[in-house]
Amino acid sequence: MKLFRALDKGILKLEEFILSYAIILIALMVISKPITRTLLGYTLPFADEVSQISVTIATFMGISYAARKGRHISMSAFYDMAPFKVRKVLSILTPFFTAIILFVFAYYSTLYVLDIKDSGRVTPALQMPTYILYMFIPIGFFLGGIQFIRNMWINITDRDNVYLGTDAKDYNDLEDKEVEETGHL
Numbered sequence: 001m002k003l004f005r006a007l008d009k010g011i012l013k014l015e016e017f018i019l020s021y022a023i024i025l026i027a028l029m030v031i032s033k034p035i036t037r038t039l040l041g042y043t044l045p046f047a048d049e050v051s052q053i054s055v056t057i058a059t060f061m062g063i064s065y066a067a068r069k070g071r072h073i074s075m076s077a078f079y080d081m082a083p084f085k086v087r088k089v090l091s092i093l094t095p096f097f098t099a100i101i102l103f104v105f106a107y108y109s110t111l112y113v114l115d116i117k118d119s120g121r122v123t124p125a126l127q128m129p130t131y132i133l134y135m136f137i138p139i140g141f142f143l144g145g146i147q148f149i150r151n152m153w154i155n156i157t158d159r160d161n162v163y164l165g166t167d168a169k170d171y172n173d174l175e176d177k178e179v180e181e182t183g184h185l
Helices: 002-040 047-069 077-081 084-119 130-134 136-157 176-182
Strands: 163-165
Touching: 002 047, 047 130, 047 136, 047 163, 084 130, 084 136, 130 136, 136 163
Parallel strands: none
Antiparallel strands: none
């Protein structure tokens, strides 16, 4: 069990590192384009590619992080009005079906990445193999699927609470002060 906790903590730190630097790269590239265009009369040829790579990484690697923290997009009008038992059932079924969909997406996106790798395509400015850009898509889907399975499991094992993510209790069950601390409104 300690091995799984250490692995989970390592994955969390890796996700935070990757997401942080992807966002920083996006900001640097977006800021550098108008500055270099104004000062030098041209833009950096690789800026668009680096931005595209960073957005792809942040988007797909962010799936797992958002699922862990309970910050994923949800349509919760019915859920918020539902009694505890209904929310508990939904908190088990929804992550289960979401995980299945993410694993299917991971499978098909892996096939796509392998197809791109076999084609030998490279990016225009950096001349980087294109599959490196796209390999984060199946990784993000797979890690997201694992996080949703974990969300389902924590809701199965803890009968007294509803969790939106492994690190986030349902804000409907928290006191007002706790809700303010978690950032849910």
